[in-house]
Amino acid sequence: MIMPRVDVTPEQCRNADPMTPAPLLNALPYHRMARYTGRHRWWRPVLGTVVVGGGWFAILLALIVVSYGAGTVAGYPESPDGGVDFGPVANLALELASVAVALPLVLLVVRWIGKRPAGTVSSVTGRLRVRWLGWCLLAAAPAVSLLVLLPLLLPGLETDAASAETFVGWRPFLTAMAVLAVIVPFQAAAEEYVFRGWLTQAAGAFVRSPWIAALPQSLLFATAHGWGTVWGFVDLAVFGLATGLLAARTGGLEAGIALHVLNNVLALSFGAAVVDGLSSDETSADAPWQGAVVAMFVTVVYTALVLWLARRRGPERIAPPPSLPAQPYAPGYGAPSPYGASGPYRERGPYGVPSTGGSSSPYDSPPPPDPPN
Numbered sequence: 001m002i003m004p005r006v007d008v009t010p011e012q013c014r015n016a017d018p019m020t021p022a023p024l025l026n027a028l029p030y031h032r033m034a035r036y037t038g039r040h041r042w043w044r045p046v047l048g049t050v051v052v053g054g055g056w057f058a059i060l061l062a063l064i065v066v067s068y069g070a071g072t073v074a075g076y077p078e079s080p081d082g083g084v085d086f087g088p089v090a091n092l093a094l095e096l097a098s099v100a101v102a103l104p105l106v107l108l109v110v111r112w113i114g115k116r117p118a119g120t121v122s123s124v125t126g127r128l129r130v131r132w133l134g135w136c137l138l139a140a141a142p143a144v145s146l147l148v149l150l151p152l153l154l155p156g157l158e159t160d161a162a163s164a165e166t167f168v169g170w171r172p173f174l175t176a177m178a179v180l181a182v183i184v185p186f187q188a189a190a191e192e193y194v195f196r197g198w199l200t201q202a203a204g205a206f207v208r209s210p211w212i213a214a215l216p217q218s219l220l221f222a223t224a225h226g227w228g229t230v231w232g233f234v235d236l237a238v239f240g241l242a243t244g245l246l247a248a249r250t251g252g253l254e255a256g257i258a259l260h261v262l263n264n265v266l267a268l269s270f271g272a273a274v275v276d277g278l279s280s281d282e283t284s285a286d287a288p289w290q291g292a293v294v295a296m297f298v299t300v301v302y303t304a305l306v307l308w309l310a311r312r313r314g315p316e317r318i319a320p321p322p323s324l325p326a327q328p329y330a331p332g333y334g335a336p337s338p339y340g341a342s343g344p345y346r347e348r349g350p351y352g353v354p355s356t357g358g359s360s361s362p363y364d365s366p367p368p369p370d371p372p373n
Helices: 010-017 029-035 044-074 089-100 102-112 130-152 171-205 210-224 230-250 255-271 291-314
Strands: none
Touching: 010 210, 029 130, 029 171, 029 210, 044 089, 044 171, 044 291, 089 171, 102 130, 102 171, 102 291, 130 255, 130 291, 171 210, 210 230, 230 255, 230 291, 255 291
């Protein structure tokens, strides 16, 4: 049997009960979960990161080829970027799906290359904690609503073009919202599993500080959205750093998923409400300074709310030790039996001394005399 790696501080070792089995000391925070089993090796996070990036790129190429072939055969027009134009809603659905496919890829890499349960990338409990996710969604709702209210109070965000936008109509709007409601949760969760999940834990395999473990993925997260403005890049990096720290402080990805989902649904719903709104190429990376300041303020408010909730609700922050196989009971001389006095194990005294079990035993009396010659 492979014993789990013990990852404790010297202070914990000094204060540990000497009768406590060593595997019970394997108390790992979320960002250190790559070391959850004794099968961790230094090269597993490195190889897994290469496979996640390369596999995601290969899947994207396959989706582009398949969609282009299917659209050409079906007679759809060509888009300005050389692809096939399926319409604004279908194009957006394909774009979101191309991100969502990273979710099962990460889970497979954790299981096959990381050699640990796939659920350890979700949380320290080995699963997505649905109840805690619900609390985080409740905290995200008022925070995200500030994205609508605060721009009304800041200069430079309201333009004449915004007032001239035309409502697309209820049927197209509701159709787009239905598509967003189905795909956006998977798209947002996939980004969290890649950046706050795999990449944070890959860095945490080498460093103990959650700040250092969360920093590389936050910069990669901002870079993955493209370069627009300096303020947009900083906003995305702050978002990635805050959600990475929340994963470490709350023991899982639920807090980041909740904020990411509601933020994306709100942002895309504005585009779905106006004509040609979904055809826009602008992202959070293109935000002006006013919009970036509002978004960063919302991130800070949400982080404070979740940390307050975590103190009240107490989600698991430390991974429980891996379960060990049950060992057969073998009591020593004079030890009480787990089955009681009538069980297969009983206290046995020397010849001539009654047993304390309370029932007869062949050992309760002296042996019979030898037969006469």
